Amino acid sequence: MKSKLFVMLLFALPFLSIAQDRVVRKGMVVSDATGVEDALVVNYTAQLETRTDFAGNFSIKAQTGDLLIISDYKIEEKRIRFTPDIVNDGLAIINVRMAVTELEEIIVYKNNNLTSEALGLVPKGQRRYTPAERRLKTASDMTPTFFVGTMAGIAVPTDPIINAITGRTKMLRKELQVEKKERVLEALSGMYTEEEIAAEFAIPEPYTDGFLYFIADEPGFTNKFIKNNAGLVKVEMTRLAAEYLQRIKNEE
Incomplete structure (x- = not known):
């Protein structure tokens, strides 16, 4: 019985130490030096999530090596490991790229009847001066x-x-x-x-x-x-x- 308990404690010890090392980290999601509002920040390793405020700031529990995923409809998804390298003055700065929506095709139809006169902007027949x-x-x-x-x-x-x-x-x-x-x-x-x-x-x-x-x-x-x-x-x-x-x- 004691041996089984010892094995269970030995198995759980790494997880307990990990849980103890994970603390609240402050960060900021930016694109071209501008904060990204309401972006979803997920600590995939710890299964935690939060969202950025209007200035792109967020707080989430994390430790070195945790996988962070930042996503939103207006940005390209970003996956990054939490390391000391991304921390600047106590703030984890995560740069993302804004999403670009590519249209398959744009068709512009020429409408010869669409003039300033037809739109009622000027009287019909009025001379146009240079x-x-x-x-x-x-x-x-x-x-x-x-x-x-x-x-x-x-x-x-x-x-x-x-x-x-x-x-x-x-x-x-x-x-x-x-x-x-x-x-x-x-x-x-x-x-x-x-x-x-x-x-x-x-x-x-x-x-x-x-x-x-x-x-x-x-x-x-x-x-x-x-x-x-x-x-x-x-x-x-x-x-x-x-x-x-x-x-x-x-x-x-």
């Missing part, structure tokens, strides 16, 4: 404002008058022309390659960029281009190509 056009319109608009009631009368904006005197309106008109030129250059560069310009308009390839700047400087061409008249644009480019070639010849 930034330079809006600035010029604001600076030069002399439209009077009519008042009724006790303060009846007509108010004429003074800004356009001041702008005309100071020359600001002239400057804004120049900005508008520069904007139109840039829009034309950008559009033409997307419509024609250097090879296509050389083939269709007989412009030598070293001069194709210069040709685009030459035609963009022509107000008549710019206005036709802005109005999106494709037929007139092609005719005008052909005419201007002849002028440009003559200019190259004269310079040589």
Whole structure:
């Protein structure tokens, strides 16, 4: 009988010592230096569990060698052995990675009817101004404002008058022309390659960029281009190509 009791005590001794060594440990679950809230922390070895607070802090009984499992829907599961190496100033720091949800496929359907007019954001048919056009319109608009009631009368904006005197309106008109030129250059560069310009308009390839700047400087061409008249644009480019070639010849 005594021998059996001795064997049982001998068998239970390691477990008793382990249980005595396991103490409450404080830790923190972080991702990119930010605490992870409400993550499940499990001491798999001791079959204990807890959750992190709003700052990622937790407390759980553990000892060296215990397997800790940290999991949550928003992070990748982390398995780590509790060792002195992960303890910093009495706090076990456990770094985890945020979970990434990979979508199999995203299909984007083009809806040509989905416009600011269709959504009711702007009145139908209202002209859309570029930034330079809006600035010029604001600076030069002399439209009077009519008042009724006790303060009846007509108010004429003074800004356009001041702008005309100071020359600001002239400057804004120049900005508008520069904007139109840039829009034309950008559009033409997307419509024609250097090879296509050389083939269709007989412009030598070293001069194709210069040709685009030459035609963009022509107000008549710019206005036709802005109005999106494709037929007139092609005719005008052909005419201007002849002028440009003559200019190259004269310079040589």
